[in-house]
Amino acid sequence: MSDCPLADDCPRFEERIAGMGCAHYGDRGGMEWCKNYDQPISDLKTQPVKPGEEYVIDVTDIHESGAGIGRTDDGFIIFVDGVLPEARAKVEITKVYNNHAQAEELERLPMEDDEDDEEDEQEAAASEKSGRASRERLGSRDNFWGK
Incomplete structure (x- = not known):
């Protein structure tokens, strides 16, 4: 059995016999397979995230x-x-x-809406200066039907 390509990153890497490769590394249907993650090694090597992160x-x-x-x-x-x-x-x-x-x-x-809060405050201040009552915009994504 050859060496597992995930040996450096695998939390459960273990060798049965020194130099024989990982006990969780194998071949399933012609693909290199990691039994620890129960996934093909090609999927695990190319992705920016790993299980457990x-x-x-x-x-x-x-x-x-x-x-x-x-x-x-x-x-x-x-x-x-x-x-x-x-x-x-x-x-x-x-x-x-x-x-x-x-x-x-x-x-x-909790959601961080710092930018949205600043925009809402600026809109409210502008509507107060112009003397018109502030109301929700009709047709917006949040209030499409005006209810």
Whole structure:
């Protein structure tokens, strides 16, 4: 058995016999496979996230499966079950795929709306100066039907 390419990064790397390679490294269906993560090594080597890592993400969209969709700082997609859009959460990566990862919510965090608050304050001040009553814009995303 050859050496595992994930040996330096794997938390459970162990050799049965010195020089024989990792006990969790194997071949499944012609692909190099890591039994520790239960995934192909090619998926694990090419992705910017690894199982067990923790990230703070903003969930901005929802997938058709019902999972919340967020992104890492470099744009990699993370699906989180149980978190709906417009939320911030601390998550732990559970599974990594070619183009996305699945994560589990560890903690819900408050949203930071510093920029939005400043814009709202500026709009309110401008409307007070002009003498018109401040009201919510009709047709906006939050109040499309004016209810």
